[in-house]
Amino acid sequence: MLEAESADWIWTGRYVVTMDPQRHVIENGAIAIAGQRILAAGAKAEIERRYQARQRLDRPDAILAPGLISTHTHAAMSLLRGIADDLRLQEWLEHYIFPAEARNVTPDFVRWGTRLGCLEMLLSGTTTFTDMYYFEDVAAEATREAGMRGVLGETIIGFPSPDAKTPAAALAFTARFLNRFHDDSLIVPAVAPHAIYTNSDETLRAARVLANRHQAPLLIHLSETKRENDECLAKRHVTPTKALDDLGVLNGRTVAAHCVWVDEADLAILKARGVGIAHCPSSNMKLASGVAPVTRMLALDLPVGLGPDGPAGSNNDFNMFEEMDLAAKLQKVITGDPRNLSAAAAVEMATIRGARALGMEKEIGSLEAGKRADLISIRLDRPNAVPLYNVYSQMVYALKGSDVEDVMVNGRLVVKDARALTLNEAEIEAKAREYRAQIQKSLQ
Ligand SMILES: [Zn+2]
Numbered sequence: 204m205l206e207a208e209s210a211d212w213i214w215t216g217r218y219v220v221t222m223d224p225q226r227h228v229i230e231n232g233a234i235a236i237a238g239q240r241i242l243a244a245g246a247k248a249e250i251e252r253r254y255q256a257r258q259r260l261d262r263p264d265a266i267l268a269p270g271l272i273s274t275h276t277h278a279a280m281s282l283l284r285g286i287a288d289d290l291r292l293q294e295w296l297e298h299y300i301f302p303a304e305a306r307n308v309t310p311d312f313v314r315w316g317t318r319l320g321c322l323e324m325l326l327s328g329t330t331t332f333t334d335m336y337y338f339e340d341v342a343a344e345a346t347r348e349a350g351m352r353g354v355l356g357e358t359i360i361g362f363p364s365p366d367a368k369t370p371a372a373a374l375a376f377t378a379r380f381l382n383r384f385h386d387d388s389l390i391v392p393a394v395a396p397h398a399i400y401t402n403s404d405e406t407l408r409a410a411r412v413l414a415n416r417h418q419a420p421l422l423i424h425l426s427e428t429k430r431e432n433d434e435c436l437a438k439r440h441v442t443p444t445k446a447l448d449d450l451g452v453l454n455g456r457t458v459a460a461h462c463v464w465v466d467e468a469d470l471a472i473l474k475a476r477g478v479g480i481a482h483c484p485s486s487n488m489k490l491a492s493g494v495a496p497v498t499r500m501l502a503l504d505l506p507v508g509l510g511p512d513g514p515a516g517s518n519n520d521f522n523m524f525e526e527m528d529l530a531a532k533l534q535k536v537i538t539g540d541p542r543n544l545s546a547a548a549a550v551e552m553a554t555i556r557g558a559r560a561l562g563m564e565k566e567i568g569s570l571e572a573g574k575r576a577d578l579i580s581i582r583l584d585r586p587n588a589v590p591l592y593n594v595y596s597q598m599v600y601a602l603k604g605s606d607v608e609d610v611m612v613n614g615r616l617v618v619k620d621a622r623a624l625t626l627n628e629a630e631i632e633a634k635a636r637e638y639r640a641q642i643q644k645s646l647q
Pocket residue numbers: 275276277424460512513
C-alpha cells in the first residue's frame with residue numbers, strides 16, 4: 204500500500220467536467236488540490252485513495268467544472284448598469300457613456316465598480332475576466348482583493364479620458380502598470396488600445412511595441428459594427444483587420460473583441476497571427492451590431508472565447524451562462540442549422556478555448572494536473588436541473604449563473620454556498636446605489 208500524498212483540498216461531485224484534451228466527464232469524480240494548483244482529477248474512489256486532504260468540499264449533487272473565462276468586459280461600468288438602453292452604439296457612447304464617464308470616473312469609481320463586477324462574476328462562476336477600462340491599476344487592486352484572475356488592460360483612446368489627457372499619457376500609464384503587475388499570480392497586465400477608429404496609427408503601433416516589450420497581450424475592439432468597417436473601407440480601402448495587420452498591430456499576443464464584420468480574408472489573417480477572438484453574443488444582439496461568423500471561426504479552429512462585454516447598455520450583466528446559451532442559439536439562427544455551435548462547443552468556448560484566446564491554455568481552462576486550481580461547482584438539485592441526460596446540454600441550455608454554489612480561484616475558496624467570502628456584498632451594493640444618485644445628478 205502506498206502512503207497517501209497530502210493535499211490541501213479534495214472536491215467531490217456527481218460529475219467532473221474536465222475539458223481535458225479527451226473531454227473526460229467523470230461520474231462520481233473528485234479533484235485534489237495543493238497550493239495554487241490541481242494535483243489530479245479522477246474517480247472519487249481513486250482520488251481518495253491517493254490523497255489525504257486537510258479540507259474537503261463534497262457536492263454529491265453538483266457538477267464540478269473549470270471556472271468560466273470571460274474574454275471581454277468592462278467591469279467598472281457595472282456602476283452605469285442600465286443608464287441608457289435600446290440605442291445605437293455610437294449614440295449610446297457619444298451621448299451617454301462618454302459624458303457620464305468624463306464626469307464620474309475616478310479611482311474610487313473604478314474600485315467600487317470593479318468590486319461590484321467581480322462580485323457578480325464570481326457568484327455566477329467566472330474565475331478569469333478580461334477587462335478594458337481606466338485606472339486599471341485600481342481595477343487590478345480590486346481584482347486581487349476579490350481573489351479573482353484578471354487580464355487587465357488600461358484603455359488607450361485618442362481623446363482625453365478620465366485618467367489620461369493624451370494617448371501618450373495613457374501609454375506612459377500603461378508602461379508603469381505593466382511594470383507593477385508583471386509577475387503576479389492573479390493579474391496579467393495588458394495594453395488596450397480601444398479600437399482602430401478611436402486611435403491614430405502612431406498610437407496603435409506604439410501600443411504593439413509596448414505590449415511586445417513586456418510580453419503582454421494587446422486587447423482591442425475589432426470590426427464590431429458595420430459602420431466601423433464601412434468607414435475603414437472608405438478611408439483606408441481595406442478592412443479593419445487588414446489595416447491593423449498592415450500596421451503590425453497583430454504581430455504578437457492579441458485578443459480582439461467582437462469580430463462581427465470579418466470576411467474570409469480577415470479570418471485567414473486572424474488565424475495566421477494567432478489572434479484570440481472574444482465573441483460577445485449578448486452585446487452584439489442588444490446593440491444590433493450583427494452576428495459574428497463563429498461557426499466558420501470554429502471550423503477554422505480559431506481560439507474564440509466568450510465575453511459579456513459591458514454591463515452599461517451593451518448587455519447589462521456579466522453572466523457567462525447566458526453567453527454560452529446565446530452563442531449557441533445565435534449560430535443556429537444565422538446559419539439555419541441547429542447542429543451548429545453545439546452545447547459542448549459553447550462550454551469549450553467558455554473554458555479551454557477561451558483560455559487559448561487569452562494565450563493562457565497551459566495555466567487555466569481545464570481541470571488537469573498541474574493547472575491552476577480555478578474551479579466551480581454547479582448545483583443539480585433544482586427544478587431546472589432535473590432530469591439530466593447530458594452535462595453539456597444542461598450547462599448551456601438549462602443551468603443559470605445563479606446555480607453556481609462554490610468557486611475557487613488559484614487554490615483559494617472565494618465563494619461558498621453561493622456567498623462571496625472575499626467581498627462584502629451588502630457594502631458593495633449600498634455603494635452602487637450611492638453612485639447611481641451621483642451619476643444621475645451629473646447628467647442633468
Ligand atoms: Zn467592449
